[in-house]
Amino acid sequence: MRNQTVLLITPWEREGGIATYSRYISSELDSLVDIKVYPWDYESFILRGLGLELFKYSFLKSLLDADTVHIQYTFGRYVLSTLPLVFLSKMFGCNLVITQHERFDNLIFEELIHYYHQVIYFGFDSVIVHTKTRKEIVWSGHHDKVEVIPHGVICRDSCKIVPDAIEEIVIPGMVRPNKRHDNLIKSLEYLPARIEIQMVGRKDSMSFPLIGDLIGNGYFSEIECLVNSSSISNRVEWCQEFVSEDDLFHIIDSADLIVLPYDSSSAMSGIIAHCVSFKTPVLVTGSETFRDVFSEDEVFLDGNSPKEIASSVMRAQDQVVRQKIINELSEKSIEYSWREIANCTAKTYSC
Helix, strand or coil: CCCCEEEEEECCCCCCHHHHHHHHHHHHHCCCCEEEEEECCCCCHHHHHHCHHHHCHHHHHHHHHCCEEEEEECHHHHHHHHHHHHHHHHHCCCEEEEEECCCCCCCCCHHHHHHHHHHHHHHCCEEEECCHHHHHCCCHHHHHHEEECCCCECCCCCCCCCCCCCCEEEEECCECHHHCHHHHHHHHHHCCCCCEEEEECCECCCEECCCEECCCHHHHHHHHHHHCCCCCHHHEEEECCCCCHHHHHHHHHHCCEEEECCCCCCCCCHHHHHHHHHCCCEEEECCHHHHCCCCCHHHEECCCCHHHHHHHHHHCCCHHHHHHHHHHHHHHHHHCEHHHHHHHHHHHCCC
């Protein structure tokens, strides 16, 4: 398969998100196929949304040399560019693969956009999703071409040492309504005074021409009010500055406990992948999506209830419970290593 040329179209010259995912998987794919990267980093809504760049000579030349085109995808990064991209790829006789990173629940006109994707999937030979739950939201007529390939992780040899007690809870990542920072902060009312929360993430923002901001400021105002509440203001630290990947790694590696009380509709989380990599104890909402990833019941919590979140945190104070979680993370770090994920991904290129 090494002589097969794969054109990987993806955000690339960026920090975090799909760009980081693509750099990791491409480094492993490079030993399996001849991988060529076409950066899709356009900030202009017109350039990234209408596909005008696809008709440049440099892109058409890359397409001419490719056997397979693989798109790392979210709707906001491509918008309507996917249509001419599918057309051109098929016109040049390329096998066409898409890794679907989109959550859908964070989009305006969610149902309409969902149907739009069911239409464009007709043009793809393989559709990669990260969990069985994400496969189920794809129209059943496409299921033969949908491959469930988990999010990759860096497999590290280091062993995690279980701390004596949990003193600090960490919730990293963009601050969005679906991540329920509000419930985590409110859980402090039911936790010992020694336990604090570290929030690491900027306010998310998503805006489009003529539509405006898609995430209301009301949620952010509520979070700020909770953080500044006189009863807990000294127990919550909110870092809103940009955090480099190395700094994020250090934060996750050194954390006593990561808590992710996401909405049950949330998709796979990159933060969870880092927790698996560093074997850092994590508690996450017990939704179908995350139950596709973990089997150990001690990992799960009820993210809708501050009191239940606190109860799960107190349960995790038991070193035996935390060791159970670490043991499963150790197993998953091997199962979901980037090398294993790259091997599974490369198989879709020959479908």
